[in-house]
Amino acid sequence: MSGQPNPKDLILQNKGLVIVYAVALIPVILYVVVISGMQEDTAKKLRDLETKSRTLDGFAKRVDSPDPENPLYTTKDIEQLTRKRELYQQEVASLGEVVKARDEPLERVFEDFEGKDKVDSDDFNAKLRTRLNALSAEERFGALVTDPEKPDAPLINMEQAEDANGIKKIQKRFWIQEALLDALKKGNALRLASEIEFLPEPQESEPAYKRLPARVTFFCAAADIPLVVREVLAQDISFRVVRMRVEKAVWTIRHDFAKQFQIPLDEFVFEKGVYEVQLEEHEQFGDWTRWVPEPPLKVELEVEAFDFTNTPAE
Numbered sequence: 136m137s138g139q140p141n142p143k144d145l146i147l148q149n150k151g152l153v154i155v156y157a158v159a160l161i162p163v164i165l166y167v168v169v170i171s172g173m174q175e176d177t178a179k180k181l182r183d184l185e186t187k188s189r190t191l192d193g194f195a196k197r198v199d200s201p202d203p204e205n206p207l208y209t210t211k212d213i214e215q216l217t218r219k220r221e222l223y224q225q226e227v228a229s230l231g232e233v234v235k236a237r238d239e240p241l242e243r244v245f246e247d248f249e250g251k252d253k254v255d256s257d258d259f260n261a262k263l264r265t266r267l268n269a270l271s272a273e274e275r276f277g278a279l280v281t282d283p284e285k286p287d288a289p290l291i292n293m294e295q296a297e298d299a300n301g302i303k304k305i306q307k308r309f310w311i312q313e314a315l316l317d318a319l320k321k322g323n324a325l326r327l328a329s330e331i332e333f334l335p336e337p338q339e340s341e342p343a344y345k346r347l348p349a350r351v352t353f354f355c356a357a358a359d360i361p362l363v364v365r366e367v368l369a370q371d372i373s374f375r376v377v378r379m380r381v382e383k384a385v386w387t388i389r390h391d392f393a394k395q396f397q398i399p400l401d402e403f404v405f406e407k408g409v410y411e412v413q414l415e416e417h418e419q420f421g422d423w424t425r426w427v428p429e430p431p432l433k434v435e436l437e438v439e440a441f442d443f444t445n446t447p448a449e
Contacts (some may be wrong), residue, residue, distance in 0.1 A: 234443050235443075237371070237372075237373045237441070237443065238442070238443035240310060240314070240370075240371040241307050241310055241311075241372055241440065241442055243306075243310065244306060245259075245262050245263075245266065245306070247262055248262075253299070254299065254302055255299070256296045256297070256298050256299050256302060259302050259305075259306075260295045260296055263296070263305065263309065264293070264295070266309065267292075267293055267309070270289075270291055270312075270313065270316060271289035271291055276316045276317075276319075276320055277289075278326065279316060279319055279320055279324065279325075279326050279327060279353075280316070280326070280327055281326060282327075290327040290329060290330050291312075291330065292308070292312055292330045292331045292332070292333070294308065294333070307347065307440075307442065308333055308349075310372060311331075311333075311347060311349055311372060311440050312331050312349075314370040314372045314374075314440075315331055315349065315367065315370075315438070316331075317366075317370065318363060318366035318367040318369070318370055319351070319353055319366075321362075321366040322355070322359055322362040322364075322365070322366040322367075323355070323356070323359040323362060323363070324353045324354065324355045324359065324363055325353070325354040325355060325356070325431055326353065326354055327351070327352065327353050327354075328353055328354055328384075328433055329352050331349055331350070331351045332349060332350040332351075333347075334348040334349060334350060334437070335348070336348065343443065344441050344442055344443045345441075346375075346439040346440070346441060346442070347439065347440040347442055348377070348437065348440075349437070349438055349439075349440065350435065350436070350438075351435075351436050351438070352433065352434070352435045352436070353433075353434055353436075354384055354431040354432070354433055354434070355431060355432060355434050356429045356431055356432070357429070357432055360381070360434060363434070363436075364376055364379075364436075367436070372440050372441075373441040373443075374438045374439065374440055374441075375438065375439045375441065376436065376437075376438055377437045377438060377439055378435075378436075378437040379434065379436050379437070380434070380435040381432050381433070381435075382432065382433050383430070383432065383433070384430070384431050384432055384433040
């Protein structure tokens with residue numbers, strides 16, 4: 136047999152000492168496993184508390200000294216701002232619908248070309264001539280576009296598209312011309328002084344729209360000028376009045392009935408600088424303005440139609 140002691144016998148012989156060592160190791164193990172872990176967790180929580188404390192200190196300073204560029208929001212503030220954002224988005228969407236509705240009158244095309252991607256310029260011009268000639272019909276704007284000196288040459292702008300690229304521009308100009316004539320008719324304008332002119336478009340770019348300028352010159356009674364302007368602005372196409380020029384016009388009184396009147400004679404009639412005139416049968420002639428109508432004025436109106444086709448879709 137070997138002279139080495141048997142470990143089992145050695146443990147049994149020193150059982151009491153082994154128990155003492157084991158009991159002594161338990162606190163060490165507990166410290167390493169439990170206490171050390173708790174210290175790490177406690178240290179982490181302390182670090183978190185310090186971070187939150189610094190954050191709260193920052194909030195406290197912002198409360199004491201508010202910064203407009205970096206405001207402090209509460210939960211209630213966030214709820215209110217969220218509601219405001221929702222209302223803002225609804226208003227923007229509603230405004231977009233309004234702009235879209237105001238742009239549609241300019242974006243229309245003649246019925247013959249609806250849904251077509253490509254339109255031949257000759258076909259378009261043929262349809263355009265028909266529609267332009269219809270504007271001078273008596274039931275449309277006949278009296279308004281008739282020049283007494285040239286009754287067979289209606290004052291209609293007959294501009295046509297030079298090629299396929301110009302169709303959209305000429306199509307929009309037709310709607311603008313039609314809308315202006317409609318406004319003049321509703322505003323009691325007497326007649327055009329010249330054809331409606333389309334002016335060069337502004338060179339500066341706008342982010343949300345283009346301006347399509349035009350000039351319309353017409354004869355109108357002074358009292359009806361505000362009505363004409365009102366009717367221009369009330370059109371489905373969005374117009375802006377840029378400039379207005381008013382001047383006296385040549386005025387001729389024409390009567391289609393026999394003039395039956397008398398001058399009352401009294402003892403001082405020859406001392407008067409102006410004679411009074413009385414109709415013999417006033418009731419049969421109606422309103423006195425048939426005898427002496429209000430002198431018309433020549434009005435030159437420059438307007439701009441707003442084309443919102445450049446508005447980005449939201």
